[in-house]
Structure formats: structure tokens, C-alpha cells
Amino acid sequence: xxxxxxxxxxxxxxxxxxxxxxxxxxxxxxxxxxxxxxxxxxxxxxxxxxxxxxxxxxxxxxxxxxxxxxxxxxxxxxxxxxxxxxxxxxxxxxxxxxxxxxxxxxxxxxxxxxxxxxxxxxxxxxxxxxxxxxxxxxxxxxxxxxxxxxxxxxxxxxxx
Numbered sequence: 001x002x003x004x005x006x007x008x009x010x011x012x013x014x015x016x017x018x019x020x021x022x023x024x025x026x027x028x029x030x031x032x033x034x035x036x037x038x039x040x041x042x043x044x045x046x047x048x049x050x051x052x053x054x055x056x057x058x059x060x061x062x063x064x065x066x067x068x069x070x071x072x073x074x075x076x077x078x079x080x081x082x083x084x085x086x087x088x089x090x091x092x093x094x095x096x097x098x099x100x101x102x103x104x105x106x107x108x109x110x111x112x113x114x115x116x117x118x119x120x121x122x123x124x125x126x127x128x129x130x131x132x133x134x135x136x137x138x139x140x141x142x143x144x145x146x147x148x149x150x151x152x153x154x155x156x157x158x159x160x
Contacts, residue, residue, distance in 0.1 A: 021055045021063045028052060029063060033071075040064060079108045079115070086119060108124040 021029070028050075032043050040060050047054035055063070069075075077085070086104040093100055105118040138152060 021059050024061065026054050027051075029060070030067065033064070033067065038064075079106055082106060092124065096128075099123050104129075
């Protein structure tokens with residue numbers, strides 16, 4: 001058994017121990033993020049360009065995850081919130097480039113734990129182009145998904 005008789009003191013009030021991001025670093029990160037500098041490497045470069053002490057990459061990444069979640073909300077959404085989101089965006093806007101939900105189908109079967117999800121987003125300009133098109137291109141790939149749901153993208157063209 002080992003016995004340590006040294007004094008044990010917790011005096012890490014100003015965060016000088018290297019744990020976490022300091023208040024000053026947080027302010028700089030928030031300012032950079034709000035100015036459009038959102039990538040960790042660019043933020044670290046900005047710290048160095050300003051001759052400031054940067055946080056470690058791990059500290060910065062953890063802080064950015066929490067800051068994004070606080071600023072934009074969580075990255076997941078439940079079925080009821082998704083249905084409400086779709087219903088709130090079904091009105092056709094006056095701007096021809098403003099997206100809206102043309103159709104949506106969200107069915108959740110709790111008994112079998114299966115779901116059927118379909119959301120059709122478009123703009124008035126895209127609908128006008130589609131009426132003049134004779135070809136439809138689609139892309140459905142396992143690489144493009146959102147919360148485990150496959151996403152299908154399609155495009156209309158006049159010629160092949």
C-alpha cells in the first residue's frame with residue numbers, strides 16, 4: 001500500500017490546469033463562429049494569427065459540439081416534431097425560390113416498430129421547370145441518409 005503525505009489542494013479556479021476551454025477562449029470561439037469561422041482548424045489558425053493561446057483540438061471540438069447544440073438545437077427530431085415542421089411549411093410562398101413542403105407522409109407503427117417517411121420539398125420555380133421537362137433523373141444511395149432514413153434526390157431535364 002502507498003501512503004502519500006503531501007498536501008492535496010484544489011486551487012484551479014482560473015482554469016490554469018489545462019482542463020476545458022477558458023472563458024476568454026470561449027468568447028473568441030463564439031465570436032469567430034458567429035462571424036462564419038466554424039471549422040476547428042480555421043478557428044485554431046485564427047487563435048495563432050491573433051497570438052492567443054488556443055485550446056487543444058479535443059477541447060475545441062467538444063466545445064463546438066456543445067455550442068452548436070445550444071445555438072441550433074439537437075441534431076435529432078421526433079416524429080411529432082417532424083410532422084409539425086412539415087405542416088408549418090405547406091403554405092405556398094410568394095417567392096419562387098422559397099422552398100415549401102408539397103407533400104408529406106409520416107407513419108409510425110409502434111407495434112411493429114416500423115416507420116414510413118416521405119417528405120417532398122420543392123419551390124415554385126422547380127415545379128414550373130418540371131412541367132416543361134421530359135426526363136426525370138433520380139439518385140438513391142445508401143451514402144445519403146438522414147437519421148438512418150434514405151434520401152432520394154431527383155432532377156428534371158429537357159434532354160438526355
